[in-house]
Amino acid sequence: MKFYDPTGAKYGIPTYPRRLAPEGLATRRQLRARGLRPNGQEPVAQILWHGRRDPLTRARLVRVAYLYRLDLAAPVRPMTPGRCRAVAAMMRARRTCPVCQVTHPYVIPTSLGCCPGCADEPALAA
DSSP, rough: TOOOOOOOTSSOOEEEOOOOOOOTTTTTHHHHTEEEEEOOOOEEEEEEEEEEEETTTTOOEEEEEEESSSOOOOOOOOOOHHHHHHHHHHHHHHHHHHHTTBBBBSOTTTTTTTOOOHHHHHHHHO
């Protein structure tokens, strides 16, 4: 079975294919879904799988997800009023167009660098 190395002899740390990780281990997303965080621990295992093919080289990319022990995980730190204000300020900055200074209800696309209305103006295209 490809990517199955529970001893870590081939990949350096224990490696499992998708959906075959042992009980008691979880990825960062799985920890977050349970309201936990890794708490500074190093990954104890990994999951490897083939991702989509690269459109240019047609090579199958290998994806990785690191696994952490559930018994060493800690609860997520609660959101304090200061952190809440900081997150709100960061999101407001991402929604404010640098050209027209209007705060939109959506995040400004980084591909445009400004709101779609400003990007469509002919003065900016010149």
